[in-house]
Amino acid sequence: MGEIERRLADLGLTLPPAMPMLPGVRLPFSLVLRQGSRLLFSGHGPQAPDGGIHPMRGKLGAELGVEDGYEAARQVALSVLGSIQREIGSLDRITRWVKVLGLVNSTPTFCAQPAVINGFSDLILSLWGPERGAHVRSAVGMAQLPFNIPVEVEGELEIDGD
Template sequence: MGEIERRLADQGLALPPAMPTPEGVRLPFALVQRHGTRLLFSGHGPQSADGGIHPMRGKLGDALSVADGYEAARQVALSVLGSIQREVGSLDRIGRWVKVLGMVNSAPTFCEQPAVINGFSDLILSLWGPERGAHVRSAVGMAQLPFNIPVEVEGELELLSD
């Protein structure tokens, strides 16, 4: 077990397994793609412990609170980390986080997207620290997200050289 995996375990957190593709859905893209030491990850949503889509659904500022969104964003971070781990092995291979785009399923007047995406950023910072975990970020509101999930995040990071 690597250092990052140990920190996850110390926080009582576990990475979900790969999400099965929902019936009738076609996903013709990679969840994670490497280009040298550059690693990009596609938009991920929150997952349940069994790997399925998390049951929390709806819009922030309507059915869901900022606290709900923050927790959903933490779950997205775990989903992303699971995909990265399956691609590169140990999460200790991550040299630094570069960029995060957080998308929030928002009611028309909801404007606290940054507070929601802090759930993702705070977990990354707690695992990698301020030097390796710091990243540039956008947090934007969307009229709708796939499957009515509350949060979706995509981004880029840098791997340590082999």
Template sequence: MAHIEQRLAALGLVLPPPVRPPPGVVLPFRAVRLVGRRAIISGHGPQAEDGAIARPLGKVGAALTLEQGHAAARLTALAILGSLQRALGDLDRISAWVRVFGMVNSAPGFNQQPSVINGFSDLILELFGPEVGAHARSAVGMAELPFDLPVEIEGEVEIAG
């Protein structure tokens, strides 16, 4: 078993299968696009273990608490890791997390987006360590996100040669 997979198992974490979009929705793009030594990660939201969009949905600061938003960002990290594992075959091929762009479906006046996206960053740093896991990051509030997701995250990783 690979190093990152061992860490996931030790934490009792499971990577979900590909996302199951709502009925009638077609997603005509790749979850991960490999270009040379880069993996460009499309926007992902939180997923349940069966691939469905995780609940609760809605705006952080209204329908969801900061803690629920943080948990949604952590689930989004697992969704992204699942897509990366399918694209790369082995998460240990990731040599660096380059950048992360975190979007939070924010209620008016909610301004703690960095704390929400920490749910993603904290897990990546725990799994990959401070060198490989370190990443540049933005965390911004959005008026709306697709399907009323509380969080959407995209990014880029470097792949070992």
């Protein structure tokens, strides 16, 4: 078990398994793409512990509040880390988080998207620290997200070249 996996365990967190494909859904793209030392990850939503879509659904500013969104974004971080771990093995290979784009399923008047996406950023920073975990970020509201999930995140990071 690597350093990051130990930190996750110390926090009582586990990474979900790969999400099973939903009937009638086709995803003709990679969840994680390696390009030299760059690692890009496609948009991920929150997953349940069994790997399925997390039961928390809805729009921030209507069915869900900021605290719900923060927790959903934290769950998205676990989903992303699970996909990355399946691609590269040890999460210790991540040398730098670079960019995060957070999409929040929001009502037109909801304006706390940054506070919601802090759930993702705060977990990354707690695991990698301020040097390796710091990243640039955007947090934007969307009229709707797939499957009515509350949060989706995509991004880029650097890994060691081995």
